[in-house]
């Protein structure tokens with residue numbers, strides 16, 4: 023049994039030919055799956071009955087199973103079970119005029135950021151391209167409005183799962199696939215320099231939006247929060263980002279999680295501003311107030327401090343946004359849950 027979403031159109035055409043079906047039938051099936059969100063081959067009425075039977079025997083559409091759905095005022099969190107029994111989360115966020123889907127790229131994460139709950143159990147495994155696509159398909163089936171924006175900010179470090187991510191993105195932006203605009207797909211990384219350079223060389227990946235979790239104004243604080251900074255120093259990271267081959271009208275998003283008394287002081291804002299100001303046209307900054315986790319010793323700063331931080335950055339003419347989500351307060355930030363915790367929650 024194969025998952026149909028693990029194939030590109032070309033691969034599926036070849037696969038169909040191998041099974042004695044005409045290649046163009048693969049285009050029809052792709053259309054059913056990605057445009058009409060059909061998951062039962064028996065309902066694909068423009069295929070001969072015999073073909074529908076062959077396909078039902080050989081393939082499955084969904085690899086994930088929904089086990090929980092938590093609705094908040096401005097978001098919905100979905101918890102899915104993988105074929106081998108792990109739990110992952112996907113969050114649908116209602117923005118002012120559109121929907122954004124926050125996808126997971128791995129089960130757990132090996133990067134080990136001190137403030138992040140996903141890091142606690144380390145990496146369990148990478149998600150396959152079909153597991154990434156299926157998060158989209160299952161959520162899209164559940165809501166009426168088309169989901170046009172996708173961010174890889176859920177569990178895991180997307181650039182540490184490079185090849186699978188690349189294939190999933192290819193299917194997401196292809197006209198025969200999800201047909202999403204490249205400009206509406208974002209990848210968030212903790213700042214793995216070698217992988218960002220690889221991304222810069224890749225004709226597909228360098229077209230999507232890049233977001234980088236900076237989280238600190240200097241090397242010292244960054245190393246204490248994100249041990250990968252030892253081998254991916256802040257100065258080299260900024261240089262790599264400044265050299266990233268974006269057209270002049272595109273900016274890299276720097277994410278900065280504000281943690282009380284750790285990186286939210288006035289002097290931190292000034293340091294950060296001075297670090298970024300020379301390249302202000304290359305970046306925009308997203309301030310995310312920390313979402314506390316019972317097993318971690320960090321706290322969220324008061325909102326006044328968040329806005330004071332933003333104002334300091336603005337005084338250096340930087341573009342700065344603050345992201346606060348009610349839903350995220352209710353059930354945890356996108357990208358900060360861990361599989362074991364999810365399992366306990368469900369018991």
Ligand code: SAH
Nearest residue numbers: 175178179210211212235277312313357358
């Ligand atoms: N691994 C990637 C993407 C997933 S994490 C990355 O690190 O960029 C997505 C974002 O959630 C990151 O910017 C991370 O810094 C942030 N984050 C993690 N834990 C958080 C928490 N408890 N509160 C707020 N943001 C958090």
Ligand code: SF4
Nearest residue numbers: 131133135138141212
């Ligand atoms: Fe991994 Fe991102 Fe969490 Fe760091 S913040 S541990 S990179 S998921």
